[in-house]
Amino acid sequence: MTATAPAAVSFRGVSRIFGDVRAVDRLDLDVAPGEFFAMLGPSGSGKTTCLRLIAGFEQPSAGEITIFGEPMAGVPAYRRPVNTVFQDYALFPHMNVLANICYGLAVRGMAREEREKLGREALALVKLAGMEARKPAQLSGGQRQRVALARALVVRPKVLLLDEPLGALDLKLREEMQGELKGLHRRLGLTFVFVTHDQGEALSMADRVAVFNQGRLVQVGAPDEIYERPETRFVADFVGGSNVIEPETVRSWVGSVRPASLRPEKIAVLADGAAAPGDAVVITGTVSEVLYHGATQRLDVATDAGRLVAAIPAGVDRIATGAAVRLTFARDALHLMDGP
């Protein structure tokens, strides 16, 4: 971070303590301007508290938060240049769609005509033109989501915060909204910070992902970096359900005494009698469960190295539960991680 281009959002040694729970524990993090940044973690990992700290709904117990270089200590939510799309949308039930969207402009004292013009533009931006007079109760979940988005965007925030924005939508709508959010981000050039517990969502949408666990930031990086090169057991397991190989086993395979992550899709099943390619690792085991996933099938295999999950193309071979299989993978598919 240089003095000329401050980070969009910067956490410096930020902690938030509720009673004896450290919801956020000594966090250092920078979000670059214009970035689509995801905070990923299981519930209770501190990601939502981080978002609330940026929005100003919570104050840090220690440390400092700056937004585009401006210190936020003591700045109330209504004076911060950020806006939030709430998980439950938080639309005002007693106002119609247009009044909801224009609310942020109205409280700034903008004249009715001007604000309604901007409101209609925002409504068109989220493809809801014509819905002005509806009440939130008359909208579907996806439409409410769009109104919440338009309401936050119309006041031109420097940073848009999204709290599990797609959590309440069904799968089809979620995928559609993912694409639209990406498109909006590209067109508007704003900084988006979004919180999710869905690793697929984080990986597919974000420029960078921060993985949280128990109030700590465990890893931050580009989606492929997080996915391919997890630094800890937690990241390997939480992001995409990787196999974690114990250090002793890793030593027998590659000589290193560290835990390693092994992606399920890097494992193949050897046909009877076929030889393993090159110096690949071969391990035998018994299939304890087969889960059909359409394009792939996931095998749960009990081996000497522990339980291994393999994702193999579906329909090649029908593999039954209880079958003995030989699994193989290249040695460089093993990604060594930190920790014991």
Add this chain to the structure above:
Amino acid sequence: MTLAAASIGEPRDSWLRRFSDVLTARRGFFLLLLLVPPLLWLGVVYLGSLFALLAESFFSLDDFSGQVVRQPTLATYGQLLQPANFAVILRTTALAATVTLLSVLVAFPIAYYAARYARGRAKAAFYLAVMMPLWSSYLVKVYAWKLLLAKEGVIGWAMNAIGATPLLSTALATPVIGGPSLSTSYIGMVLVFMYLWIPYMILPVQAALERVPASLIEASGDLGANPGQTFRTVILPLALPGVVAGAIFTFSLTLGDYIVPEIVGPSSLILGQVVYVQQGTAGNIPLAAAFSVVPILVMGVLLTIAKRTGAFDAL
């Protein structure tokens, strides 16, 4: 024994169970059983007696014989417009409006605290504090207030002790609402009414405020509204149905009461007392009935206005 092998058997058959089957299959029969007793109570005992009373208002009293003339007429309603009677109506409506307005002002902060801040023990203490006055006798409370408000009462004594007697004297010297002492002035009467009805205002307002999601208040602030704007544009409109519900209680309870003005306040009568006197000592049931219609009409008008202004939009 494993879960799969365990036999849990069929539920035992009994006549009660068969009766449940009938109720489940025939929803209409179930509703009938459910609603007949309360409808009988509400319809016959409650509304029936009310309409019987109202019907009396269309009869008149023969001034000469003191007998009720059972012939439909609007003459009794005409009597309501006589200056003395109309003054009673105005006085009572103004009193009820004052009590309601002041109750809102006192109840709202308490309800707001209870809905948004109180948790656990503090909340239990709140409910206890609000409900406890309702557990004791109404008459005892009113007489207690008469003593508190009397010239030699605790309030006068305390005012004297802190040197605020001039303040009290100024208040009592105010025309209309003042009087020789608190216990014989409208100030005292309003205080007692507020004390009696405030739980009926606090509870609905608190319930309405509790239903306002915290995220709406955060969203309002997030969009740039300062706390005052959030209060006016989000919290108040959403709490308004509760305020209106509470106002219906305090307003109608004050309109109909006749015991408090007997014990506390000036000697001029208010509506409840007039109804009491007319149907009792005066034996003029038609006029008493016509007076009883007034609160119903006033409430009807108020609710219509409330609806027009959108007080129920957030329901």
